[in-house]
Amino acid sequence: MENQDRCPIQFRFADPRQQRIYEELQLVGPGLAAFFRDACWLMQDERALESTSHLVAHLLREIESALRSVLRPIATEAPDHNADSRSQKEQIRVILQALGIPEVTPEARAWFELVERLHGFAHRRGLEAPRPPAEVHELWLRAQILLKVVLAGMRDRFLNWFPILDDLLTRPHPTNHDLKRLANEVPSNPVTRGYFFDRLDKPEWLKPLWGKGFFRHPPAPVQDEENGWFPVPRPAPALADGQAQTRSCGLHHPRGGRH
Incomplete structure (x- = not known):
């Protein structure tokens, strides 16, 4: 995986369940996958750092809060401008109900x-x-139980996020709320990002997107056997690769072509 190649620490998942969770988190966003991978590394070698329990708890907090944000559209059919004012437990109850989890x-x-x-x-x-790692061990196991089920629910409802992208694409001048929705309430993977940017035809979006860091990490170069190196991948192969990754997890692109 790309994130694994960038990481200076050589790491292999000892637990196949953790490997699967990591792969599914990559469909939500590379940041969450990296957080989970680092937590796995810390818990696999609990004595590597004295602060392991605190670091793992921080990483799990980031993953949990991000999942609540990205699952918000599943829980509400229309944009919920009051969601931020709800308590964490209220947000979770709404999401659990939408996912059909008692x-x-x-x-x-x-x-x-x-x-x-946490x-x-x-x-x-x-x-x-610092707290000894044993104190966070039970929460770590419970977090994996939660992630396995919630990520499966997200996979089954993957198409729910495309109406959000369609709605954003109709807006000629993005607001801060629009940018926040794109950054936090839509999974960040090659299919969703490819769908959005392939159809974006309003140049007024570019400067706000740049300001929010959307172009901070461009794709890695792709080697062309005949002509050498290109600075960025050509769009079609990049999107096709993302679609292939998604299909391998049971997901499908909703429709082809442009609007």
Whole structure:
């Protein structure tokens, strides 16, 4: 995987379930996949750092909050401008209901427990020594149970995000709210990004997108056997590769061609 190649630490997943979660998180966004991978590395060698428990808790908090944001469109048919004012538990209840997950299931209970306890585990206890990794071990296991089920629910509802992209594409001048929706409420993978940028025909979007860092990490160069190196991949192969990745996880691009 691309993120694995960039990481200076050589790491192999010891648990196939963790490997699968990592691969599915890549369809949500490369950042979440990297956070999970680093947490796996830390927990696989718990004695590598004294602060392992705190770092893992921080990484899990980032993953959990990002999932709540990206799952918001599944839980509400229309843009929910009041979602940020809801408590974390209220947001989770709405998402669980939309995913068809009863609140009494282990994964639902794990989600409520994570938002309740991760804050305390992530932060220091005064000037005391860091928490031992054993203290966060149970939460780490529960988080994986949660991720497996929630990511499966996202995969089954992958097409739900394309109406958001279609709506954004109709807007001639993006607002901060539009940019926030694109950055946080739509999975960031080659299919969704390819779908959006292949159809974006309003130059007024480019400067705001640049300002929000959308072009900060361009695709890696692709070698052409006859002509040498190109600075960026050509769009068609890049999108085709993304579609292939998505199909391999049971997802399909909703439709081809332009509007």
